[in-house]
Amino acid sequence: MSEEKKKKRMAIIASKGTMDMAYPPLILASTAAAMDVETAIFFTLYGVDIVNKKKNRRLQVAPIANPAMPSPVPVPNILGILPGMTSIGTTMMKGMIKKINWPSIPELVDACRDIGVRMIACTPTLEMTGVSKDDLAEGVEVAGAAEFLNFALDADITLFI
Numbered sequence: 001m002s003e004e005k006k007k008k009r010m011a012i013i014a015s016k017g018t019m020d021m022a023y024p025p026l027i028l029a030s031t032a033a034a035m036d037v038e039t040a041i042f043f044t045l046y047g048v049d050i051v052n053k054k055k056n057r058r059l060q061v062a063p064i065a066n067p068a069m070p071s072p073v074p075v076p077n078i079l080g081i082l083p084g085m086t087s088i089g090t091t092m093m094k095g096m097i098k099k100i101n102w103p104s105i106p107e108l109v110d111a112c113r114d115i116g117v118r119m120i121a122c123t124p125t126l127e128m129t130g131v132s133k134d135d136l137a138e139g140v141e142v143a144g145a146a147e148f149l150n151f152a153l154d155a156d157i158t159l160f161i
Contacts (some may be wrong), residue, residue: 007037009039017045017055024161032117034118040120048129056105059086060089
């Protein structure tokens, strides 16, 4: 009798709620799940905005302190503090995303759910911010760190984003 091979596992912690920080955990999770890797994302602190139906359609890019932010003309980073720069940065990124035909954040959340990615919103974060289970995308669980750690303790890959 041969021993059944243990399925690979990936655990991701998503702690930031900007548009540019929402894509990495969702893309990595959906790709891993497509590769038959058991995957979970723990959304904590501002990361909960990624799975918050009321906010995930309006995530923005913060250009301040982001020297990698592409710009059609060289712009000193300090200009990111000017009013309207977040809107400009967000519009630029949305244009780049549309150009390469990437899905939106809500579409990626749905894709993760549909492919079996376990998505967990941090209970204390929800309590602290007043976000309810009803505010979250379909299929998102609500649990604390211990529930995620039970999954992550057996992970082959653990990422903090």
